[in-house]
Amino acid sequence: MNIVDIKVNVRQLDGRDRDICVLDLNGEIDVYTSPKVKETITDLIDQGHYTLVINLENVRYIDSTGLGVLIGGLKRVREHSGTVNLVCTNPQIKKIFDITGLVKIFGIYDSEKAACDNL
Amino acid sequence: MRQLVRQPSSKRAADAHVVELRIPSSAEWVGVARLAIAGIASRMEFSIEDIEDLKLAVAEACTSYIQNAQEADELCISAEVGTERITITMDACDASRGAVAASDAPAHGLGSFLIRTLMDEVAYEYAPESGTKLVMTKLLHK
Numbered sequence: 001m002n003i004v005d006i007k008v009n010v011r012q013l014d015g016r017d018r019d020i021c022v023l024d025l026n027g028e029i030d031v032y033t034s035p036k037v038k039e040t041i042t043d044l045i046d047q048g049h050y051t052l053v054i055n056l057e058n059v060r061y062i063d064s065t066g067l068g069v070l071i072g073g074l075k076r077v078r079e080h081s082g083t084v085n086l087v088c089t090n091p092q093i094k095k096i097f098d099i100t101g102l103v104k105i106f107g108i109y110d111s112e113k114a115a116c117d118n119l
Numbered sequence: 120m121r122q123l124v125r126q127p128s129s130k131r132a133a134d135a136h137v138v139e140l141r142i143p144s145s146a147e148w149v150g151v152a153r154l155a156i157a158g159i160a161s162r163m164e165f166s167i168e169d170i171e172d173l174k175l176a177v178a179e180a181c182t183s184y185i186q187n188a189q190e191a192d193e194l195c196i197s198a199e200v201g202t203e204r205i206t207i208t209m210d211a212c213d214a215s216r217g218a219v220a221a222s223d224a225p226a227h228g229l230g231s232f233l234i235r236t237l238m239d240e241v242a243y244e245y246a247p248e249s250g251t252k253l254v255m256t257k258l259l260h261k
Binding site: 005028030031032061063064065067068092095096099100 | 149237
């Protein structure tokens with residue numbers, strides 16, 4: 001069976017005083033799709049990008065494996081004094097970050113501009 | 120995948136129906152379990168938020184079994200549908216040998232924390248020979 005439930009797009013922002021990569025995720029992040037997200041984040045970090053904005057506006061669903069990928073990415077960029085901010089407007093996904101306490105770990109913003117401005 | 124609907128038995132509440140779903144124990148089928156439980160919960164008139172909670176709890180349970188009961192080739196998901204609650208029972212099976220023993224890891228970790236937070240009642244029943252069975256209930260708040 002060949003199902004792809006997540007689309008990942010990477011953009012590099014110009015005109016900022018630091019290198020910022022934005023990951024646009026579209027779909028569902030679960031045990032099946034999270035390896036693709038993990039691979040993309042790992043590749044970016046391996047290429048020397050340590051300031052990431054992960055846009056979850058078009059993510060309909062995320063589970064603990066998806067959260068694990070985001071936490072793993074944050075840990076790795078922090079080793080290089082980097083950071084990860086999230087864009088999230090979906091109340092159900094916000095709720096998951098809330099009940100797991102991850103709102104205290106990640107910067108979570110309602111827009112890409114706010115996420116970039118607060119890096 | 121096999122799906123069937125049974126009439127109420129003497130062990131269940133008189134007004135309860137049971138929907139059973141067997142899926143292969145692999146990651147690409149977890150989404151099917153999620154959709155199935157969402158369909159049942161929607162029919163029971165759970166709120167959208169409660170449906171999302173149920174989807175996540177079932178997916179976390181499936182993920183846990185896939186990662187911890189690697190000798191199993193199927194996940195058995197049974198939803199007992201009552202007028203005021205849904206009770207979901209899960210275990211891992213080997214098609215040729217029946218239930219298999221999973222490690223006790225499904226009761227720990229972030230996934231288990233989410234299940235316990237999102238569901239109203241959660242119990243892990245351990246039996247060395249028949250495996251680890253997860254029973255979780257969500258109440259219907261009308």
